[in-house]
Every structure is written in structure tokens, then in C-alpha cells.
Amino acid sequence: RKEVEQDPGPFNVPEGATVAFNCTYSNSASQSFFWYRQDCRKEPKLLMSVYSSGNEDGRFTAQLNRASQYISLLIRDSKLSDSATYLCVVKSYGQNFVFGPGTRLSVLP
């Protein structure tokens, strides 16, 4: 089993849609969780850290379920500019960052 798995995608959604991405991780000792976005041929950029109680940043909401070892990202009112690959990243203390394979999102006009 891979350490971090994500929805295979791609997701093709119309503008204004709500879309949710799922991510599961295998290491129960994981402590830090992040969502990054990566545009085509560009570097990954931190979208948001994921906190135990869940957190929201504008149209983006991240949730963490430690019992199920599951992280989610919800994007509301999607924009064309949200088109990118979304990477789930997990870290344990003293260990390296582990990146998921990513889920590609295309928001269509």
C-alpha cells in the first residue's frame, strides 16, 4: 500500500461547481498534513495546512480524520484559475514529507 493515496482523477467540473478531493495515508504516526497545488510545469505551492479541527480559507475547506487516516479538500464555487493538480502531503516527526500522486482538476467554462 502506498503511503499516501489520492483520488486518481482527473476531475472535470463546470465553473461554480463544488468539488471534493480525498486523500488517505498509511502511517498512523503522521502529525502534519498539507494540501499543495501544482500548475502545469511549475513548482508545488502550499495551499493550506490541515488542522485537527478542520480549517477554512475562503472557498477552500480542509478536513482531517485521524481515526480513518483520511484528509479531504473541498473547493466551493470553483474558478477557472483553480485548474491545477492538487497534492496531499503528510509528514511524521523526524521523517520526510510524503507526497501523494496528485489529483488533476480542470474547471471548464
Place this chain on the structure above:
Amino acid sequence: ETGVTQTPRHLVMGMTNKKSLKCEQHLGHNAMYWYKQSAKKPLELMFVYNFKEQTENNSVPSRFSPECPNSSHLFLHLHTLQPEDSALYLCASSQASTAGGSYEQYFGPGTRLTVT
């Protein structure tokens, strides 16, 4: 954002050349990383430095040689590369795990390398 810079941004080299990639971070971090990303593939971790000490070498061929002279600078020396080494090479930095605090990792813009 200029927290992590990389030079050059593009590099074309022959298989017999020797070149170096440079990374510099201005975020006060003490861990630095090299990743490789081939076309349409996930990130592959290559090397990790914590407090200037190499703590990870992810089975990387010896034709790639990292150097970390201080916590702000990281180099990747390249020699006798193969065409399959063509990829985007990304540098990143973060706080080291032992340093406490948040561990967000920040990436440079990458060097797009083509080996001919």
C-alpha cells in the same frame, strides 16, 4: 514569491558535460531538499539536508552529487548524465523536524533540465 530561488531556470547539457544547479532560501529554514519530477510523474525525493548534514539519499545515482555549504544554500552537481535524467529539478526548504514549529515546505521555481 522569492523565498526560495533556483538558478538556472533552464539548462541544456550534453551527456559529457558537468554543470551545477544552485538553490538559495531566504526563509531562515534549516532543512533543504532536492526533488526530481519527470513529465506527468509524481515528485521523487532525492536528497535531504538537516542543519547542513545529509540525512537522506534516496538511492540516487552517483552522477548526481549534492552539496550544502550552509543552511541557506544547496547545490546539485551533475556529471555524465543520461537523457532519462531530463526533468524538472525542484529545491525546497522547511524547518527541520527537531527545530519545532510548523513544517510547511516551500519550493523554488525549479530548473528544467534537458540532457541531449
